[in-house]
Amino acid sequence: MRISAMTSSPAPWEWEFDWHLTNRCNFFCEYCHPQIRYVLNKKDLNEPSPELVVRRFNETGRTCLVHMSGGEPFLFPGFVELCAGLTERHHISINTNLASDDVAAFVRSVDPGRTVKIVAALHVPERERLGLDLSSFAANYHLLRERGFDVDALYVLYPPLLSRLAGDLDLLHELGVEHIRAKVFKGVYEGRRYPEAYTEDERKMILANSGDYVFNKPYLDGMLSFRGRPCTAGMSSFKVTVTGEVRRCASVPTSYGNFYDGTFAPADKPEPCPAKRILVMSQCMAYVIGSESVKAGA
Template sequence: MTSDPVPWEWEFDWHLTNRCNFLCEYCHPQIRYVLNKVHLTEPSPELVVRRFEDLGHPCLVHMSGGEPFLFPGFADLCAGLTRKNWISINTNLASPELVADFAAKVDPTRVAKIVAALHVPERERLGLPLETYAKSFRILRAAGFDVVSLYVLYPPLLSRLREDLAVLAGLGVEPLRAKVFKGVHEGRRYPEAYTDKQRRLILANSGEYVFNQPYLDGMLAFRGQSCTAGMTSFKVTVTGEVRRCASVPTAYGNLYDGTFRPAQSAEPCPARRVLVLSQCLAYLVDPPKAAAAPAATEAQA
């Protein structure tokens, strides 16, 4: 999450629940049409905390879904994980009571980042005013959490981007970042399909989100380059299976049942196209020189 030295040794990108109170049109198809329609029984917070503590390495656990705050006992889960580890969260910030419970129970110094993804069309469809989002955002910031708003640059939203950003700023939602859309819209694959005019608009309104430029430049594959994913960074699925990363399904056992074992050495990346560029830039043994400085990890939206 930072270019400064960090206290953790391993990082986990954990899809901890399929539950979600949103059904965003631009959600990744596997999540929108498959995962979020099958609500598996989640493990208990106590089991997950024990499994991470048993690893013997201080960890940073990135939590996404689904909507993390809908994991049963989420605040207790976070309070337990942060006894010996650190967490980061990607949330739609649409559960005000649960956000308040979290803010009261969890130590903000053990939370590396909270990315509050702003899904304007879905909020409008559900009748959820931006004021409630902003209130939860302000509660977290007042409690000492490092929280940032994230606006997904879905192509139909670009015409209203500046207006939306101005409204959010007026509600005290700062900092705010805008992130390129990755996927297919009207038969065109993005981010490649953004026009030159759209690219200029995106780069002018990205805020501190440093990965839009590499995405727009076509930095979407690192096949054959040595990477520590699977060795010190991992993807955990909703069933507890540990994989190399979001782009490569190589398996290393199961976190929940205690069979997880990491790779012993860095291996070349086999992916033809990566899903989370920022993770690649953080975990490549020899990342591209122009991108080596921002050693940050992007929470998935």
């Protein structure tokens, strides 16, 4: 079986979908991707019903892994119902800021055995701006882990945060948040493009705090293109936009129809990657034919 972006073991699903399911968000992080940040809570907020989405995934005839991000997934209308429906036949993973009152309902309704990973992003400056202390994050983190969900805390290494990383990690450890992965920032800060612009000392600090996130090193080593290499993206892995359009991946906008209206149709053979610069290392290293296989996380 092929290697998944979520596991180096044979995966119990056949297709993977990376789904940007909503632009709704209760945070406004400075380092959010600009193309996402400036449409949050403003555009494409007429999301489909949970029933429609579950039906569309069932209609594929495949067992799927549905990775959900945004925006903030917990703000998708009927999110707990959506996850409960999907996990009857499929598997899910979630990127969330874990600042939702619905976490308790989620753990009561959703099968942890079909929830591959929950990556809980900390966004410490935004929490401070909104008056949300880390103890509330820790409470939700522990609730999920106690119910059997695989949860990692995520700390984005935005350059202005590097000086406070050690102190924030100490506080999190005091709160019992032990599974933490620090992740490179990808973008431009003060006219410098990252991750290329990290200094040597910063790179050492990043690698020392990466936890089980194995893709920081390839990013730092400059492995930012697989152009010309054949890839199974578009055949068995897909990017779904907030409007339901199905694309090859986050880096390549080739369209395969619309998932919501039932016109989605996958490619029938691998095609060479045309991207000059990749956006999601874990997916590329799983789907590019002949690339190194390493265990991933979302």
